[in-house]
Amino acid sequence: MSLNYLTPEFKVLRDYDKCINCKVCMRQCANEVHSYDEDLGKMVADDYKCVNCQRCVVMCPTHALTIVKHPQVFRENANWTYDAIRDIYRQAETGGVLLSAMGNDRPYPIYWDKMVINASQVTNPSIDPLREPMELKIFIGRKPDKIELDENLNVKTKMPPQLTLNYPIMFSAMSYGSISYNAHASLARAAKELGIYYNTGEGGLHKDFRKYGPNTIVQVASGRFGVDREYLKTAAAVEIKIGQGAKPGIGGHLPGEKVSEDISETRMIPVGSDAISPAPHHDIYSIEDLSQLIYSLKEATDYKKPVGVKIAAVNNVAAIASGIARAGADYIAIDGFRGGTGAAPKRIRDNVGIPIEFAIASVDSRLRSEGIRHTISLIAAGSIRSSADIVKAIALGADAVYIGSAALIALGCHMCQQCYTGKCNWGIATQDPNLVKRLNPEIGYKRLVNLITAWGHEIQEMLGGMGINDIESLKGNRLMLRGIGMTQKELDVLGILAAGE
Amino acid sequence: MKTIDAKDMHYKDLNEMIKELVNSGEDVINLKNVNGQRYIGDNLNGNTKINIEGTPGNDLAAFMDGLTIEVFGNGQDAIGNTMNDGSIIVHGHVGDVVGYGMRGGSMYIKSDAGYRVGIHMKQYNDKVPVVVIGGTPGDFFGEYMAGGCMIVLNLSNKKDIVGEYCGTGMHGGVIYLRCNDVEDYKLGKEVIKEEATEDDLKEISKYIKNFSSYFKYDYDKIMNHKFIKLHPAGHRPYGKLYA
Numbered sequence: 001m002s003l004n005y006l007t008p009e010f011k012v013l014r015d016y017d018k019c020i021n022c023k024v025c026m027r028q029c030a031n032e033v034h035s036y037d038e039d040l041g042k043m044v045a046d047d048y049k050c051v052n053c054q055r056c057v058v059m060c061p062t063h064a065l066t067i068v069k070h071p072q073v074f075r076e077n078a079n080w081t082y083d084a085i086r087d088i089y090r091q092a093e094t095g096g097v098l099l100s101a102m103g104n105d106r107p108y109p110i111y112w113d114k115m116v117i118n119a120s121q122v123t124n125p126s127i128d129p130l131r132e133p134m135e136l137k138i139f140i141g142r143k144p145d146k147i148e149l150d151e152n153l154n155v156k157t158k159m160p161p162q163l164t165l166n167y168p169i170m171f172s173a174m175s176y177g178s179i180s181y182n183a184h185a186s187l188a189r190a191a192k193e194l195g196i197y198y199n200t201g202e203g204g205l206h207k208d209f210r211k212y213g214p215n216t217i218v219q220v221a222s223g224r225f226g227v228d229r230e231y232l233k234t235a236a237a238v239e240i241k242i243g244q245g246a247k248p249g250i251g252g253h254l255p256g257e258k259v260s261e262d263i264s265e266t267r268m269i270p271v272g273s274d275a276i277s278p279a280p281h282h283d284i285y286s287i288e289d290l291s292q293l294i295y296s297l298k299e300a301t302d303y304k305k306p307v308g309v310k311i312a313a314v315n316n317v318a319a320i321a322s323g324i325a326r327a328g329a330d331y332i333a334i335d336g337f338r339g340g341t342g343a344a345p346k347r348i349r350d351n352v353g354i355p356i357e358f359a360i361a362s363v364d365s366r367l368r369s370e371g372i373r374h375t376i377s378l379i380a381a382g383s384i385r386s387s388a389d390i391v392k393a394i395a396l397g398a399d400a401v402y403i404g405s406a407a408l409i410a411l412g413c414h415m416c417q418q419c420y421t422g423k424c425n426w427g428i429a430t431q432d433p434n435l436v437k438r439l440n441p442e443i444g445y446k447r448l449v450n451l452i453t454a455w456g457h458e459i460q461e462m463l464g465g466m467g468i469n470d471i472e473s474l475k476g477n478r479l480m481l482r483g484i485g486m487t488q489k490e491l492d493v494l495g496i497l498a499a500g501e
Numbered sequence: 502m503k504t505i506d507a508k509d510m511h512y513k514d515l516n517e518m519i520k521e522l523v524n525s526g527e528d529v530i531n532l533k534n535v536n537g538q539r540y541i542g543d544n545l546n547g548n549t550k551i552n553i554e555g556t557p558g559n560d561l562a563a564f565m566d567g568l569t570i571e572v573f574g575n576g577q578d579a580i581g582n583t584m585n586d587g588s589i590i591v592h593g594h595v596g597d598v599v600g601y602g603m604r605g606g607s608m609y610i611k612s613d614a615g616y617r618v619g620i621h622m623k624q625y626n627d628k629v630p631v632v633v634i635g636g637t638p639g640d641f642f643g644e645y646m647a648g649g650c651m652i653v654l655n656l657s658n659k660k661d662i663v664g665e666y667c668g669t670g671m672h673g674g675v676i677y678l679r680c681n682d683v684e685d686y687k688l689g690k691e692v693i694k695e696e697a698t699e700d701d702l703k704e705i706s707k708y709i710k711n712f713s714s715y716f717k718y719d720y721d722k723i724m725n726h727k728f729i730k731l732h733p734a735g736h737r738p739y740g741k742l743y744a
Contacts (some may be wrong), residue, residue: 090744091744093744094743094744095744096741096742096743096744097742097743097744098743098744099743099744220583222621223602223621224583224601224602224604224621224623227564227583227602228564228566228583228585228604229544229546229564229566229585232544232564253739253742255737255740256736256737256740264625268604268623268625268628269623269625269647269648270624270625270648270673270736272736273647273672273673273736273737274672274736274737274738274739274740276621276645276647276670276672276738276739278620278621278644278645278670282598282601282617282620282621282641282644283578283579283582283598283601292539292559292560292579293560293582295539295540296539296540296543296560296563296564296582299512299513299516299540299543299544300543300544300563300564301544
């Protein structure tokens with residue numbers, strides 16, 4: 001075995017004046033950073049193992065711990081960065097593909113932060129949402145070409161199936177397997193409480209959560225895990241997963257060691273077997289094939305449930321979205337290149353796909369220009385961090401957004417990006433029963449409800465400021481946005497004017 | 502027993518009628534003049550037998566959970582897609598992507614099958630899907646196969662019993678090929694090739710018996726031949742891929 005050249009990424013600083021040797025840090029750390037040295041009579045830390053999840057920092061009763069970036073540096077080099085060198089060491093050591101988790105963390109421009117939102121001054125009055133009605137409710141699904149009324153002015157037109165959302169926000173697809181039972185329990189219960197939807201991801205629907213069916217979107221992905229009659233019957237909507245923003249164009253593997261008894265039952269595969277999702281659905285090699293599966297699922301659900309399609313934001317996203325709309329889908333979810341994941345090859349996560357801001361704008365423009373925007377709802381995903389991002393996404397043309405990482409952060413995720421190790425100290429991205437129980441769904445669901453309720457208030461305030469009293473009136477209303485610090489080309493693709501114009 | 506003339510019917514109307522009959526517990530439904538109508542038997546359950554005269558369209562028996570469908574003719578693409586239970590008998594050949602993600606039930610094809618047959622076929626507890634092909638399948642046979650049993654008989658004695666990339670990424674289940682040998686270059690590197698033992702043949706005898714009786718073949722004649730068995734080297738084909 002050759003020498004391991006890796007140096008620690010983080011340093012654990014312990015204030016020995018405060019440390020009372022209670023060993024809470026030791027018990028809390030699944031990475032086994034902390035230990036008690038009998039000879040020294042004090043707690044010590046192995047910096048090499050620390051992933052900076054900050055569980056020990058938060059749990060330490062005397063606040064004796066701080067995690068800092070390790071001061072050890074290479075000779076300064078703008079080209080050969082710390083990460084670039086480390087990655088080569090790791091691959092030279094193992095010969096393996098580098099794994100990563102959560103979303104793309106590279107310093108690409110964040111276009112949300114280059115857009116600002118309009119407000120009314122003098123000419124049309126702003127609205128105070130605390131005293132006046134302010135509608136956040138939206139409907140996901142195909143809208144008819146026209147509405148026909150009978151002689152009594154009742155609507156004659158048969159509406160295609162719709163999902164009703166009290167907030168233009170849903171919890172993004174995260175499978176049971178990638179996240180824990182308690183994380184799913186929190187998401188499902190919060191979705192019900194809020195009148196929104198959560199998404200099972202491609203790992204099947206645990207039998208305990210069938211009761212949340214009216215607030216559940218189920219996924220049909222290339223591995224078809226857990227897809228059966230009951231699954232399709234229980235769901236409020238069915239989503240065909242083609243791709244995700246963190247790993248466009250590739251499939252996924254849930255490693256066999258994570259396929260426990262419970263996960264095996266939910267995915268309907270043997271215990272300990274790799275759950276492999278092939279890169280494509282092998283029954284979908286064209287838009288026509290996609291249409292075939294969409295209608296197969298519509299037939300299976302008696303045309304009573306919306307059937308959506310989730311894709312990653314890639315170069316030709318506008319043309320692909322047009323094809324999906326014409327293939328008969330009721331909604332399309334587009335996941336930008338910052339979208340999260342439980343595990344993705346690092347090079348794919350960090351280099352493949354395009355930002356969601358551009359994808360939404362170009363898809364919305366394309367569908368409008370083809371006169372088919374009303375035939376499909378558009379869901380934006382791939383790093384929605386705040387209510388302001390949501391307002392901007394909807395102004396660019398989205399009907400609603402999916403949030404994944406933000407929801408996990410609400411549950412306690414500290415973005416250490418080590419989900420694929422299965423050692424999540426916050427009980428979220430793990431199947432270790434001792435870790436899972438750290439996430440209390442009773443508390444978790446309330447934190448999610450708090451987050452969405454708070455964002456709802458903020459969205460209402462921003463809408464009111466613009467003099468708009470219904471979120472639907474913001475949809476595609478790009479005049480409400482202005483760009484700062486962008487090239488003319490970027491402004492053109494986003495379809496917005498520069499600030500001051 | 503109910504008979505439906507499917508001539509010039511849209512699949513939606515036809516499937517609505519079938520669904521109603523199946524849900525009311527009809528024992529046999531005869532479909533005449535079927536000509537490409539898709540999704541027959543889609544997501545249905547029960548014990549109904551559906552006899553199809555003509556050529557049913559794509560996604561026949563998708564998500565199906567029970568039922569027996571017998572096709573007196575050829576089938577098209579994606580038969581038994583994500584099927585959970587039931588039985589399909591086709592007196593002819595079938596198209597591509599047959600048995601995709603199939604979890605249970607059985608499928609007997611008298612003649613040849615197209616590309617990508619049995620991709621990601623799986624099994625769970627008592628659910629062990631079975632596909633028996635009297636002729637030969639095309640490329641990518643049993644790709645990503647995670648469970649179940651597929652048998653190729655090559656009764657027409659074609660030169661190639663399978664196409665290329667057979668069992669690529671296979672991590673469960675078993676494939677039997679009625680032949681003396683199969684070229685290694687046609688097999689996925691995750692596959693182990695062996696001669697089928699007597700125990701193996703005993704295991705598949707019931708499927709061959711079914712096949713012989715459905716299509717009027719001599720069971721002994723079929724079995725009186727060497728079989729090659731393909732099974733995965735492990736359940737974790739990509740376990741060592743990552744740093």
